[in-house]
Structures are given as C-alpha cells and as structure tokens.
Amino acid sequence: MIIAGGKWRFNAHPLVICHSLARRRVARMQIKKVLKGLALLVVVLLLALSWPAWQFYEGIQKARSEDPLVWEDDIAALESSTRARALDGREVLFVGSSSILLWDSLAEDMAPLAVIQHGFGGAKLNDLAHYARRLVNAWQARAVVVFAGTNDIDPSAAKSPEQLLASYQAFVAAVRADQPEVPIFYIGITPSLMRWAVWPIAQSTNALIEQWSASDPNLHFIDTSPGLLGSNGEPDPENYRFDGLHLSEQGYGVWRAMIRQRLLDEIGAPQ
Numbered sequence: 001m002i003i004a005g006g007k008w009r010f011n012a013h014p015l016v017i018c019h020s021l022a023r024r025r026v027a028r029m030q031i032k033k034v035l036k037g038l039a040l041l042v043v044v045l046l047l048a049l050s051w052p053a054w055q056f057y058e059g060i061q062k063a064r065s066e067d068p069l070v071w072e073d074d075i076a077a078l079e080s081s082t083r084a085r086a087l088d089g090r091e092v093l094f095v096g097s098s099s100i101l102l103w104d105s106l107a108e109d110m111a112p113l114a115v116i117q118h119g120f121g122g123a124k125l126n127d128l129a130h131y132a133r134r135l136v137n138a139w140q141a142r143a144v145v146v147f148a149g150t151n152d153i154d155p156s157a158a159k160s161p162e163q164l165l166a167s168y169q170a171f172v173a174a175v176r177a178d179q180p181e182v183p184i185f186y187i188g189i190t191p192s193l194m195r196w197a198v199w200p201i202a203q204s205t206n207a208l209i210e211q212w213s214a215s216d217p218n219l220h221f222i223d224t225s226p227g228l229l230g231s232n233g234e235p236d237p238e239n240y241r242f243d244g245l246h247l248s249e250q251g252y253g254v255w256r257a258m259i260r261q262r263l264l265d266e267i268g269a270p271q
Contacts, residue, residue, distance in 0.1 A: 095118040096128065113260070125149055143266075146185065190228055
C-alpha cells in the first residue's frame with residue numbers, strides 16, 4: 001500500500017512479481033519432472049535394447065563353440081516346453097538349428113500331421129548327436145525330420161563333407177539305439193546368400209548324406225534347394241530374410257510344400 005494525494009492506493013506490482021516467480025518455479029519443477037521421466041524412459045529403452053543384443057551376442061558365441069554343453073539351458077527349456085503338452089506318440093518330431101526354431105507356422109504347415117518342434121539356435125550336427133536321446137528318443141515320435149549342417153559350413157571355418165557325414169551317422173546311430181525302425185528325414189543343407197561361397201561344400205555334403213541314406217529304407221533325404229534358387233541358379237533373395245541366411249515367409253512356403261508332401265507320401269496321414 002502507498003499514499004498518493006492523501007489517499008491509500010494498492011500497489012499490485014509486488015504481487016505480479018511474486019506470481020511470475022511462482023509460475024517460473026512451477027515451470028522449472030515441471031521441466032525437472034519431464035527430464036526425469038525422459039531419463040527413466042531412456043534407461044528402460046537401453047535395457048530393452050541391450051537384452052536382445054546380449055541374447056544375439058550370446059547366441060553367436062554358442063554357435064561358434066564346438067562344445068555341445070553350451071546348449072544345455074536351451075535343451076532343458078525345450079524339454080520342459082514339450083512335456084507340458086499332451087503327446088500320443090503320433091507326432092513328427094522336427095529337430096535342428098534356427099531354421100526349425102524360427103518356423104512359426106510349422107504346426108499349421110504340416111497339418112494334418114501333428115508335430116514336435118525342437119529347434120535351437122546355431123545347432124550343429126554334433127550337437128544333435130549329443131542331445132539325440134533327450135530331444136528325440138524321449139518322445140518316441142512317429143518320424144523324425146532333421147535340419148542341421150549349415151552352421152558347420154561357415155566361410156570362416158568349414159568342416160569337410162566327410163566330417164559332416166560322420167556326424168549325421170552318429171546322430172542316426174544315437175536315435176536308432178532306442179528306435180531302430182523310426183523313419184528319419186534329412187533336409188539337405190540349403191543354399192543361402194550369406195554362405196553362397198561355401199555352397200559347393202554343402203552340395204558335396206548333401207550328396208554324401210543322400211547316397212548313404214539310400215542304403216536304408218527308413219532314411220530319407222529331402223532336397224529343397226531347387227525351390228530356393230532363382231532362375232539364375234543363385235539363391236532367390238525373396239526366399240530369405242534381411243540377413244540373407246534364414247528363410248522368409250516365402251522360403252518357408254517352399255519348405256512347406258516339399259516337406260509336407262514328402263512326409264505324407266512316405267508315412268501317410270494320421271489315422
């Protein structure tokens with residue numbers, strides 16, 4: 001309050017200043033809250049992104065290892081998942097590397113055949129031989145479909161066709177120890193953009209496995225490469241994901257048509 005001309009008058013300036021300061025204070029508090037919220041969001045995003053990145057890195061390290069024990073947790077998870085389902089021994093068991101793991105529509109694609117899906121990461125043929133009793137024999141399936149070997153033929157460290165044949169023979173022997181008559185179908189190593197440089201080694205491996213399988217009426221070889229190659233004789237990019245290695249939806253369509261029909265021809269539809 002001030003006195004002007006003998007009269008009391010109210011001076012509003014201090015209140016205006018106080019109100020302005022209060023608004024600034026509130027604004028600063030709101031900014032701090034927003035910044036804290038953004039910082040928390042950044043932390044959450046970094047954690048969310050780092051977990052898949054770590055899983056990817058861990059998967060690469062496992063795939064590079066020649067020790068089957070690195071897959072122990074993956075095998076235990078598959079066992080646990082399959083045990084939770086009602087099984088009647090009429091399923092076709094698919095076992096192998098990431099191409100089996102990533103086949104999201106496998107059950108639908110193989111109908112009316114029921115399936116068990118035992119795919120894990122960067123599995124090699126020796127890994128399948130090591131875990132055959134746990135991943136295959138424990139379920140007494142109607143037939144077994146195998147896809148592995150692509151991770152054994154990496155441009156930086158490729159095994160010989162003879163080594164891979166021996167590994168597949170070890171897998172078959174392990175399965176046949178408990179199921180001597182079960183039909184086993186080997187899906188030939190596929191051509192891919194990423195590993196095109198070692199395709200000749202893969203072809204030689206496929207030829208050896210196919211030749212050996214022909215000696216046993218319950219061993220079968222399925223060559224899906226004609227459906228995955230383009231008119232130029234090289235892998236059709238449309239059949240592969242962005243990485244040039246794993247099958248796309250179209251690529252799995254090729255597999256569905258060829259593998260399902262072969263199974264129905266050899267073992268028939270379920271009764």
